[in-house]
Amino acid sequence: MGFIYNIGIALAGFGLKTTSLFNEKIKKGVVGRQKTYSTLQKNLKPSDKTLWFHCASLGEYEQGLPVFKALRNRYKEHKIILSFFSPSGYDIRKNSPIANVVVYLPLDTKKNANRFLDLLNPELTVFVKYDIWPNFLNELKRRQLRAILISAAFRENQSFFKFYGKQVREALFAFQHIFTQNDHSKKLLQSINYNNVTVSGDTRFDRVSSQLEQDNTLKFIETFKQNRLCVVAGSTWPEDEILLINFINSEDSKGVKFIIAPHNIKSNQIKNIQEKLTVESVLFSEKDNKNLEIAEVFIIDTIGILSKIYSYAHIAHVGGAVGTTGLHNTLEPAVFGVPIIIGTHHSKFPEAQDMIDKGGMFSISNQKEFDAILNELIQNDQKRFLAGNNNLKYIETNKGAVTKILKYLNL
Numbered sequence: 451m452g453f454i455y456n457i458g459i460a461l462a463g464f465g466l467k468t469t470s471l472f473n474e475k476i477k478k479g480v481v482g483r484q485k486t487y488s489t490l491q492k493n494l495k496p497s498d499k500t501l502w503f504h505c506a507s508l509g510e511y512e513q514g515l516p517v518f519k520a521l522r523n524r525y526k527e528h529k530i531i532l533s534f535f536s537p538s539g540y541d542i543r544k545n546s547p548i549a550n551v552v553v554y555l556p557l558d559t560k561k562n563a564n565r566f567l568d569l570l571n572p573e574l575t576v577f578v579k580y581d582i583w584p585n586f587l588n589e590l591k592r593r594q595l596r597a598i599l600i601s602a603a604f605r606e607n608q609s610f611f612k613f614y615g616k617q618v619r620e621a622l623f624a625f626q627h628i629f630t631q632n633d634h635s636k637k638l639l640q641s642i643n644y645n646n647v648t649v650s651g652d653t654r655f656d657r658v659s660s661q662l663e664q665d666n667t668l669k670f671i672e673t674f675k676q677n678r679l680c681v682v683a684g685s686t687w688p689e690d691e692i693l694l695i696n697f698i699n700s701e702d703s704k705g706v707k708f709i710i711a712p713h714n715i716k717s718n719q720i721k722n723i724q725e726k727l728t729v730e731s732v733l734f735s736e737k738d739n740k741n742l743e744i745a746e747v748f749i750i751d752t753i754g755i756l757s758k759i760y761s762y763a764h765i766a767h768v769g770g771a772v773g774t775t776g777l778h779n780t781l782e783p784a785v786f787g788v789p790i791i792i793g794t795h796h797s798k799f800p801e802a803q804d805m806i807d808k809g810g811m812f813s814i815s816n817q818k819e820f821d822a823i824l825n826e827l828i829q830n831d832q833k834r835f836l837a838g839n840n841n842l843k844y845i846e847t848n849k850g851a852v853t854k855i856l857k858y859l860n861l
Contacts, residue, residue, distance in 0.1 A: 452617040455584065456559065463557045478537040482554040490531070490569045493551045499528045502572035503548075504555060506581040507536035509779065511543050513601050514578040516656045516852040518548045521576070524861050531570055535581060542753065558583040567593065574859075576600060577625070582610075584617060587624035599628045600855055601653045603800075604635040611638055629855055632800065648858065651851035652801070658757075658785040659849055666761040671709070674732070674742040675762055678707045679828060682763035682788075684756050685713045685778035689793070690769040691723055693820045698747060699728045702825055709759055711750040713769060713778070720751045756782065763788045764834065765827050771795045771813075777802060780811065785845045789827055789837035791820065801844075810841035 470477035494500070503518055505511040511534070522530060532549035534540040544552045556562035563585040575590060575597035582599075590597050599622075609615035610622060622628070622644055629650040630636050639647045683694050691712065698708055712719060724731050731747040732740045742748070750759065760766060766783035770776050772793030780790055780802055790811045796802040805811035812827075814820045827834045 455617055459558050459585075463559075475537050478541065479535070479554060482537065482540060483556050486553045486556055487565065487569070489551060489553050490566075494529060494531075494569055499525075500570050500572045501525055501528050501530045502533070502570055502575040503530065503578075504533045504575070504581065505535075505539055505578045507534060507539035508542055509539075510578040510581070511539055511546075512657055512779075513652070513654045514576065515548070516653055516660065517576065517600060517855055520852065520856050520861055521574070521859075522548045525573075528573070531572070555583070555586075558585045560585050560589070562586075563589040567595070571595070574598070579603060582618065582621050584621035587621040591624035597625050598855075598859075599625045600650070601631055601851065602628050602635055603631045603652075604638045605798075606638065611642065627858060629851070629858075631851075648854060650854040651848055653851045653855070654779075654781050654801075655845055655848040656850070656852040658779075658781045659845060661757055661761075661782070661785055664758075666758040668755065668758055668762070670734075670737050670742060671748070671759060671762050674709075674745060674748045675707050676743060678705065679764045680707045680709065680762055681765045681767065681824070681828075682709045682711070682759055682783070683767040684711045684760065684769065684783065686710060686767070686769035687713055687773050687775055688719075688722075689773035690767065693772065693814075693817055694767065695723065695726045696817055697821055697824060699726075700821075702821065702828075703729070703746070706828060707746060707748070709748045709750065709762070711756045711759065713775075715751045715753065717751075720749060723749060760788065761786050765789055765791070765824065767791045767824075771799075771802070780805065781845065784810065784841035787838040787842035789834055790841065791823055791827075805841055805844055808840045808844055810837045810839075810844060812837075 466476055466480055470480040501521060503514060505514060529550040530548060532546055532552045533555040535555050540554055546552055556566060567589055572595060577599045579601045610619045619642055628639060628647045630647060631652045633649055636647050636649050683690060694710060697703055727747055729746040730744055731749055732742055732745040734750045734752050760783040763783055766788045768778050768780045768790055770778045774795050777792060777796045777799045783790055792802060792811060792813055794813050794815045802811060806813055812823045814823060
């Protein structure tokens, strides 16, 4: 691996340690990585057969989960190591039932790659979407260990396809096969002479479809919702919450129930939302001691239940694209046949534009546009039903990525 890249990784490691003194999330990652090798040594023996799954964060974990489950069922005698780079993935899935060991991925140095793979020696490695770490991948290739990349999505502006990207580009060739979400990504790979590629689609469609097979019942939501029309706002940021609060405080919201599941569930952020509302609200954390029926707004100050809550929505707003933090998962509400409202910053999320084009999703840029489309969806039952049905059809049409990947793996 190139000298400049390795220097950059060393500087990044120093930067993370310095920043961790002031940032709790980064500190979790720094401390967690210090425990990786002891955790592996404690839970693995040299004789163990292993598989290695790597995800950048929680979103990639959810994306890869259908494949992970199939491999878990097929390789029952193997120990599965699941690694994350981000604390937001590790914290929530550190007890994942599909893995025997869950760890933070060490920084991408040659020394770490050798030590990590000495302990694992995986029969198969699965990376999800991106998080391409050259030293780890090159070491996998040198050891002739099988690795695949699933649900990959590439863009022209990525370094793999630039004149200066030779070093990171070579890392892609460590993958025995790459499964892309779309034809465009396949063509980009072929432009650098990587040809072991299949357009499988996005495994997230299979993942969210499996939600329909689960019991999504939440009795406390039923108690809150009653028989009223319900708007669910998921993974919201302050920019989203301003729009929602203004609408809820207006006369247009009469007769409608609202559920807000903020991305940031810190107490000061939750308090800020409650203080700005002029109608009765209740928190998830206090639901057992409150009369849910009389509340107009239910604020979900916990994590892990949003996908079930979407099953109660008549209309959904998905956060992240009103600001520039990145659009959150729009497929989760879409699978329940719900029309969706988002902001305008969704260019990196092709599924959003697809659903907009098909009439199931609506992009807004200001309060006036937000109020207009939300009012229309509340008042026009036919438009609401057709838009939601368009989203469900979109999910159904795009399922099947997992089947293609498992076929390649002879499962």
